[in-house]
Amino acid sequence: MERQIYLENKAWQEGLALMMEKLAGRCIPKNELVDVRLSLHRITGTIIRAKRSSPHFAASAMDGYAIRAKDTHGLSEREPRWLELGVQAIQVDTGDPIPEGMDAVVMLEDVLELGERGILLQAPVVPWNNVRPVGEDIVEGEVLLPIHHRIRPQDQGALLAAGVLKVEVRCKPKVGILPTGDEIRPPEALLQVGDIVDSNSTVLASLVEEWGGSATIWPITPDQPKQLEEAILKMAASQDILVIIAGSSQGRDDYTSQMIEKHGTLYLHGVAIKPGKPVALGEVQGKPTVGIPGYPVSSFLTAHLFLEP
Incomplete structure (x- = not known):
């Protein structure tokens, strides 16, 4: 040669x-579909949107008691009020769904006294206090990742939380x-x-x-x-x-x-x-x-x- x-x-x-x-x-x-759990460091081949909201239900943001905010109107240190357990106050932990009919959560630290009559409160609570609404973190349909994005561990967590089990990558x-x-x-x-x-x-x-x-x-x-x-x-x-x-x-x-x-x-x-x-x-x-x-x-x-x- x-x-x-x-x-x-x-x-x-x-x-x-x-x-x-x-x-x-x-x-x-070219693109291929891979399991999100195996997608670390892969490059997205398309825009990825959430398939569900996160949280997908109204959830308690604190350990405490789910209540109706209207039951606390007018409360003060001089005029505390007892809320009946199981009826006006239902115990919840962080992440628990808000019971039907309730619209707020009182933290354990804000309960003045716990007794047979229920819980004693001395301060009013506004609606949705300490409640995580549907879609607080992720809203169904919103863009989670752009195209040409290198997938990180936190991205995998967000994808799974949003109901995305498989992702299109390069x-x-x-x-x-x-x-x-x-x-x-x-x-x-x-x-x-x-x-x-x-x-x-x-x-x-x-x-x-x-x-x-x-x-x-x-x-x-x-x-x-x-x-x-x-x-x-x-x-x-x-x-x-x-x-x-x-x-x-x-x-x-x-x-x-x-x-x-x-x-x-x-x-x-x-x-x-x-x-x-x-x-x-x-x-x-x-x-x-x-x-x-x-x-x-x-x-x-x-x-x-x-x-x-």
């Missing part, structure tokens, strides 16, 4: 903007990571002089998972055009995004940019950053493709600049 040398020197912002422009309208995310992009190089060895290998451990694949895979994707590390592939070509095409057939580690510079065994150009489009080869200059941006069979330099710091930096977006 004839080797071509072309290494540009554009600003990384320009390179990113070019890649996004080329991919605009083509890489459309499918995780499948990211294929291909480590390349004659000198690259798996971490468990016994190293010889000149061998280099493949740490980049694990770092990149973890970053992908952290960013909301699903990473697959492909077998280490030597710097042989035919083998590289087969591996890249195999990856393109099953993955949404392709990452090719190393082979993006201009050495005698660097073929990444040529492979991208041969089976797709090379948007850019080389940006004005150090480390990370040899990054290659393009697409292979319509799949966004990033050729990432093999030096670990370059790999980490260029992944943040071009793969994460």
